[in-house]
Amino acid sequence: MNWNMILSPQGCDSPQALVLAAHGATLLINGAVLDLSFLGDGDTLPAGAIDHPLLQSAEIRRQGDTIEIDGLLFPISLNQTDPTACFPEPIFVTGDGPITLPPQFPPEPEPTPEPEQQDAPNADQH
Template sequence: MIEFNIKLTPQVRDDVSVLVLAKKGEILILQDLALDLSFLADGDILPAGAIEHPLLSEAQIRRRGNLLEVDALVFPINPDCTDPVACFPEPVHVVQDGPISLPDQGLTIQEDTHAN
């Protein structure tokens, strides 16, 4: 079974939206983008910038046996976020397929002022 180890790199942004990640075998789903990493052989490294996505621009992806390591996935946080878990996140180790649990990004839910 393929596992993922994802290192989050917090980045303060004014345009923060909920980061949605999921795993399906050797596929990492980032927002609506499915990244099939099955082509990476043991020891292969996908260098930073190889995937054109703003959250992966600095990320290096490496395969070590059954482990896929994602280094430096941008983790957008709200400028007001002070939660140490979000500001200094631990790497996320993923074994099971499905949604990936992430720290709170410090988002506040605002009422929709355009609702009827």
Template sequence: MRINLSPQSRDFGIEVVRSGETLTINGEAFDFSPMADGDTLPAAAIDSIWFAGPVEKRDGELELTLFLPLPTNFSPEQAFPQPLLSVPDGIVIFPAPLPPEVEETVSKEGV
């Protein structure tokens, strides 16, 4: 499975789990096992806000594009993501954000 990522500002995150040709996105399962080689399923035919393009099956491999929510501390890897290739079963690992900034507190004694 190949997952392309399309970064987008969103107020909520995404969790994806792969099990064969089924993707579970934030608890909702999408089963693409009925697709035959050469099939294309348009994004408009998928009842989900997460698919940014069609799902295609070529040479026995699914290829799709998901929106990748960007947090305020997004990293360059999230802003310009590389495709996820040969995605194994289990939790899909997305590019990580930058560490949160730590606010420094200044203690003023004797003021």
């Protein structure tokens, strides 16, 4: 089974990390199992048909061996500026396993090196 996911970024103060994995016609969303094996070719579920907070506005359809989720809410940090997260491309998945997502959080800032301490000249030295 293939998956085509169109993410809908949503800025949040403290978003929960999103973890997705596909296993056949089953999608795991942060550990919650969404079994869509009942969908036949050409079937569509309208927005709100699945009771999950990240799927509230998503339309789900099956075309042949591909399940498309259009509008999966993608929580991102309010200070995320990476275009791949703010304006994500659709994700096409062709196998089972974890699904790679754009970064939800900006990179951690590089630590600022502490200034080197200069040894003060010893008053006894001339």
